[in-house]
């Protein structure tokens with residue numbers, strides 16, 4: 001079988017098994033180092049370039065994609081998120097496009113604040129950093145800030161560190177990586193009342209629902225990154241209740257959540273009594289995806 005016979009057969013498999021065509025293309029381009037134009041024009045160069053060994057390797061990866069439902073980002077080992085190229089493996093959640101907006105919401109808040117410099121030069125927490133996406137984007141948005149990136153998973157932190165080295169050229173020390181349970185490492189650093197902002201995309205899916213998501217997610221993404229306990233709110237409650245001990249006065253608090261949780265989180269913040277300026281923000285699909293607040 002030559003490359004184009006394999007390609008046509010794989011396009012059919014993609015269609016039959018509901019794998020987007022661009023994922024097949026992405027896999028080919030990444031593993032063979034080709035351009036999209038080469039592929040679209042069915043360039044004869046490709047045929048000459050690909051020996052049977054390479055074709056077997058490509059086919060094995062493709063089988064993992066559609067038979068095992070392994071996400072293409074894990075097969076390629078990277079994802080583009082905002083302006084960052086991030087390494088990913090099954091040790092970390094694949095950063096989602098909707099999460100990109102949380103950085104813009106933080107930047108808008110800081111821009112509009114009359115204490116803008118306090119935030120730009122302050123300390124920020126990214127709780128549950130995973131691949132480091134949020135921490136790195138924050139560090140690039142506020143180059144004078146200090147970021148503390150916390151995760152309970154040691155292997156996730158290794159990936160976040162590698163992503164920092166790759167994406168932050170000037171000052172790698174700007175991000176401090178902390179292994180541990182939510183605020184525990186921050187307590188050890190004695191950072192009470194010193195944090196300008198807390199940003200988090202915590203695990204927020206009810207545990208039973210995690211078992212019934214699409215197989216790419218349920219079978220391959222870390223459940224530590226997904227499962228928020230029986231009602232999905234375990235981590236969120238911790239973030240609501242403990243953050244006031246760490247935030248400065250008017251410190252910013254923002255988290256991502258899932259459809260249907262915004263009103264509950266708004267109530268939790270109100271009940272807590274330490275927050276003002278509570279706001280719900282939609283993502284580009286119109287879903288109530290983020291809640292922000294300020295420490296009184």
Ligand SMILES: C[S@@+](CC[C@H](N)C(=O)[O-])C[C@H]1O[C@@H](n2cnc3c(N)ncnc32)[C@H](O)[C@@H]1O
Pocket residue numbers: 092093094095096099127128129130131132133134150151152153156180181182201202203204224225226
């Ligand atoms: C939804 S993922 C978010 C990853 C990344 N911030 C993003 O937006 O792509 C949640 C992260 O929280 C981490 N996590 C789960 N429980 C934790 C805990 N008790 N303490 C600290 N991090 C935790 C997971 O390991 C995972 O990396």
